[in-house]
Amino acid sequence: MIYLALLRGINVGGNNKIDMKLLKQSFERAGMNDVMTYINTGNIIFSYNGQSKIELSHRLEEVIRKEFGLQIRVLIRSIDEIKGIIKAIPDTWKNDKEMTGDVMFLWDEVDDIALLEKLVIKPSIDTVIYVPGAILWMVDKINITKSGKSKIIGTKLYKQVTIRNVNTTRKIYELMQLQKN
Structure with missing residues (x-):
């Protein structure tokens, strides 16, 4: 089975550095x-047969704690789960000078459409889509300071997500498909 491990909060702002x-x-x-990393933000693609995703997550968190001395949460998603998220991202969404599109990957304990009710979503500014495993959030860069997206920072929910932009997420899925073949 092909998996993606998403590490939360590594190599950000000079904190939690891991080579x-x-x-x-x-x-x-x-x-x-078949371990492969993609960019410096903790995206690891690998194949593995055995433990459940939760057991695998705990195992890898323990490896990181022992080998790097860091308490880092690890979210595990299968290639099929990533495919479902990719299919839900509108083709027009990108991360560039005009718009910012993000995928907020959710830990299982908060993965529910009802989560949208807890977010500050400004309908005239934010486009937000729930898909099992993630919240997709797009805002035009001109409106980024008016967006409700930044309101999640510092909340209890913020610790339950790890964010990648849509360009990165698409590339990760492309690499997962290459590994599958």
Whole structure:
């Protein structure tokens, strides 16, 4: 099975620094196969047969704690789960000088459409879509300071998501497909 491990909050603002080459080696020592990292923000693609996603997540969190001395949450998603998220992202969404499109990957304990009711969504500014496993959020850059997206920072929910932009998410899925073939 092809999986994606999303590490929350590494190599951001000089905090929780982890070298991707060393992280790849740690995953390999932990029994993951065909390990590949993508950019510096904690995106690890690998194949593995065995434990449940929750057990795998805990195992990899423990590896990171032991080898890097960091308490980092690890979210595991299968290639099929990522495919479902990718299909839900409108083709016109991108992350560029005009718009910012993000995928807020959700931990299982908060993964519910009812979560939308807890968010500050400004209908004339924010376009927000729930899909199992993620919240998709797009805003034109000209309106970024007026968006409700930043209101999530510092909340209890903020600790239950890890965010990647839509360009990164699409590339991750492309790499997962290559590994599958």
